[in-house]
Amino acid sequence: MIFSTTLAVLGAMSSASAISAPVAPAAPHGPILNAIGGVPTPLSWPINSTITMRYDAALGDPSTFPASIVPGSTPRIACNAGAAVWTAIAPISIVDGGLTSATSVGADGTNLVTFSDPALAAAGFIAAAFVFSNVTDGTIFESDIGFSGAFLFDTTGTAPTAFDIQHVAAHEYGHLLGLEHSAIVGSSLFPFTPPGARWARTLADDDIAGIQTLYPTVQTFNAVGAVQGQLTRAFGGVIVPIPGAHILAIDSVDGRVVAATFSDANGNYLLTGVPAGLYNLQAEPLDGPVLPGNLIGTSWATVAFDTTFGEARTGSVTVRNAQITTRNFSAVTPANASIQAMFANCFGIGVSGNPLTTAPLTLVKPPAGLSYNCSLFLNGPGINPTGAPAPAGPMAVNVSPGITITGPFQGGFFTGAGGVMFPYARYQMTITPQVAPGQHNIVLNTYTGPILGQGGQILFSGAIDIVETSPPTAQSIVYGTGCSGLGGPLTMSSTGLPTLGAPYSATVGPFAANEHALLVTTEFAGIDNLSGVSGCTSALLNLGSLLPDPFGVTVGPFGGGPTGTVTFDLSIPNIPILAGFTFHHQAFAVSTSAAVRTSPGLRSVIQ
Amino acid sequence: MSYSPPSRFSVARLTASVLAAGVIWTSTSQSEAGVVQPELREAITRGQHEDLSRKATAYVAPKDLADLVKEADRIVIGRVAHSEASWHPTRKLIFTHASIVVEDTLKGDPVATATVSTMGGIVGDTQLTVSAAQHLRPEARMALFLKWSPEFGLWIACGASQGKFTVLRDGGRDLVQPTVRYVTESYVPFAEHDTRGCVEFGAFRDVVRSLVEEGEGR
Structure with a gap:
């Protein structure tokens, strides 16, 4: 049974060996699979198509931009850049066809990008x-992208609650080309994002495998192979297939997640776009952060996702270019834990992921001679459910050279919305220069008995995103509005740029004689009210309330000294790993009577 | 004047507790490079974590259960009887309209049947697929948070896919699974979720009823 034209192409172009397929080939990795006549059929444009996108006319002039676009943004450039990440590696073109009077998404013969x-x-x-x-063959003939007017979008990085247009456009252009959501955290097609995130601007290996499966060339086809098989489990003494499992190909040498897919209704899977090499296959339930309901293709609506099994992992599987390798494997234990959220701190200077978010922990590959030392805080069902101060498990497993995770060492609770307590377990993670760029898993052994490994493994797939150092551009931008409190506005300005080893400072003032000057440094921008504080209930910016992220506080003198202002030295140490990181600063004036004023924010991108 | 901290990027950390009448600041010294003491983090977190968790979102706007209850004009539990797609009369979009046989109405006037329309579907040779839409499987039992959309003139699910909850039968129990875990994890105690994000149907229904009553001022 051939499920897709892509698989047919793959088979036709394979000449190195006969393809042995003891199980029916499953749906290929990557594309949106709609059920057509009961057969999962991928959506795609014809290969070598040129897709002309038109932009709603309001984007033609900054003075007519919709209110959802932050002033100073360049939405067309960002959208085009979001498209280019895909077309750069696949035989398909997306071109900017200029403006159109159309503003509404719909089948009108125009491929539209609209904010209006x-x-x-x-x-x-x-x-x-x-x-x-x-509907007869899944060929796409028109596609629009609509940005909601209910949210803020920008390209400047200065609006704390705004979504980065290039990041969002890259995600939506992936769909426009026919790609399904990915359950790999850090993939451009991962279905969750916090404001300000930018990881989708760069394709993950899984994204590349997906687009090159959907739009292959002779060159890309010959540079990859595929793995197929069936995932099963023992159930009441009978071997049964596992439908709807998330199945990953993990590089046996460096631990990177190279590609992933989902098993079909019969437990069959097909991982395509996998470069030649040795891989371990791992299967996990689609039990979060991505859930079955997050998949787009209608073929998944009739699959009874099995989300009750424990993870399964194979030994090394050899993949050869232009060939399909077959490997069946089984899960043997029930799921008894699941990682749902994490955050981490590295360096002790506040580089972290968010708690209770599903953003990857993105870290620049450490240069020779340096390493990162972080605490990982994980939560989810089965992970220290009682919030015990000294949890016994589950134990961390090292899966990638250059990433060492040990623990748990400690536990406790976070407080969530509505006062719900979220238990966590703390682990220790070290990342060395040996690590390979790409997405890496966090893996825990869910054993409950005395024997380590007696039980399944759970993983947070692609949770750690290692990126190569890229030349950043230093930025120093004052943004937002602080709280004037009872003493009037507190201004913020900067001198110099946050360049490694160069002078850089922020000047804040004026301060009253009884006011203490404080400067908060954090990874996050924010817009929260400083509620409950006299005179500050309308504050628009309060980085301090965005804790618990690790942060630094610089304490200045009372009254701002002779000039009534304070200049905080923010010069960046000449440490290469700091390049590319962004920090936000905000000054506080705290009086002896506990009155508070706050300054605007200062965004510093280190070069 | 210029003021340099004693040690750049290794400065004191601060525990901040925002009190009703002001702010109390407490400095602690950093004792372990690269590691924030969890108990300190926990203290900092308490009472301030809500804002952070709500920043976590999808390509759909984040809603918690209270948001959905407030937004919904009608909340029903029922089973999908049949569905049919059609072109929208004024928009060049295809909608699929599912007819729901209602077993319980948690908000709004009780109804025997309800209709929910979702973007996407098949009409003739054309299929519309929308990346943020949800599928309503025939025969599926669901809890649906519905609102009237004057823009489309249709009943739609609140919060895109978040207004749809699937009711599963598992081991003799009825469980409710959201499409985004945050929706229920915010209001149903964490320990009551299984590894799939499912919660007991009865507990879910009770929380929803209680939120409806709170909204109605009862």
């Missing part, structure tokens, strides 16, 4: 791709 469709604001999403296809 008023109906989308009520639909509840931040952005979406609208893909029109021929």
Whole structure:
């Protein structure tokens, strides 16, 4: 049974060896699979298509930009850049066809990017791709991208609650080309994002495997192979297939997640776009952060996702270019834990991921001679459920050279919305220069008995995103509005740029004689009110309330000294690993009577 | 004047507790490079974590259960009887309209049947696929948070896919699974979720009813 034209192409182009397929080939990795006549059929444009995108006319002039776009942004450039990450590596073109008077998404013969469709604001999403296809073969003939008017979007990085347009566009252009959501954290097609995130701007290995499977060339086909098989489990003494499992190909040498897919209704899987090499296959339930309901293709609506099994891992599987390797494997234990959230701190200077978010922990590959030392805080069902101060497990497993995770060492609770307590377990992580760029898993052994490894493994797939150092551009931008309190506005300005080893400072003032000057440094920007503080209930910016992220506080003198202002020395040490990181600063004036004023924020991108 | 901290990027850390009448600041020294003492983090976190967790979102706008209850004009539990797609009369979009046989109405006037429309579907040779849409499987039992959309003139699910909860039968129990775990994890105690993010149907229904009553001022 051939499920897709892509697989047919793969088979036709394979000449190195006969393909042995003891199980029916499953749906290929990557594309949106709609059920057509009961057969999962991928959506795609014809290979070598040129897709002309038109932009709603409001984007033609900054003075007519919709209110959802932060002033100073360049949305068309960002959207085009979001498209280019895909077209750079696949035989398909997306071109900017200029402006159009159309503002509403729909089948009108125009491929539209709009920020001006008023109906989308009520639909509840931040952005979406609208893909029109021929139902007989899945060929896409028109597609629009709509950004909701209910949210802020920008390209400047200065609006704390705004979504980065290039990041969102890269995600939606992936859908526009026919790609499904990915369950790899750090993939451009991972279905969750916090404001300000930018990881989708760079394709993950899984994204590359997906687009090159959907739009292959002779060159890309010959540079990859595929793995297929069936995932099963023992159930009441009978071996049964596991439908809807998340299956990953993990590089046996460096631990990177190279590609991932989902098993079909019969437990069959097909991992395509996998470069030749040795891989361990790992299967996990689709039990979060990505859930079955997050998949787009209608073929998944009739799959009974098995989310009750424990993870399974194979020994090394050899993948050869232009060939399909077959490997069946089984899960043997029930799931008894699941990682749902994490955050971490590294360096002791506040580089972290968010608690209770699903953003990857993105770290620049350490240069020779340096390493990162972090604490990882994990939570989820089965992970220290009682919030014990000294949890016994589950134990961390090292899966990638250059990443060492040990523990747990400690536990406790976070407080969430509505006062719900979230238990966590703390682990220790060290990342050395040996680590390979790409997405890496966090893996725990869910054993409950005395024998280590007696039980399954759970993983947070792609949770650690190692990126190569890229030349950043130093930025120093004052943004937002502070709280004037009872003493008037507190201004902020900067001198110099945050360049390694160069002078850089922020000047804040004026301060009253009874006011203490404080400067908070954190990874996050913020817009929260300083509620409950006299005179500051309308504050628009309060980085201090965005704790618990690790942060630094610089304490200045009372009254700002002779000039009434304080200059905080923010010069960046000449440590290469700091290049590329962004920090936010905000000054506080705290009086002896506990009155508070705050300054605008200062965003520093280190070069 | 210029003021340099004693040690750049290794400065004192601060525990901040925002009190009703002001701010109390407490400095602690950093004792372990690269590691924030968890108990300190916990103290900092308490009472301030809510804002952070709500910043976590999807390509759909984040809603918690209270948001959904407030937004919904009608909340029903029922089973999908049948569905049919059609072109929207004024928009060049395809919607699929699912007819729900209602077993319980948690908000709004009790109804025997309800209709929910979702973007996407098949009409003739054309299929529309929308990346943020949800699928309503025939025969599936669901809890649906619905609102009237004047923009489309249709009943739609609140918060895109978040207004749809699947009711599963598992080991003799009825469980409710959200499409985004945050929706229920915010209001149903964490320990009551299984590894799939499912919560007991009865507990879910009780929380929703209680939120509806709170909203109605009862």
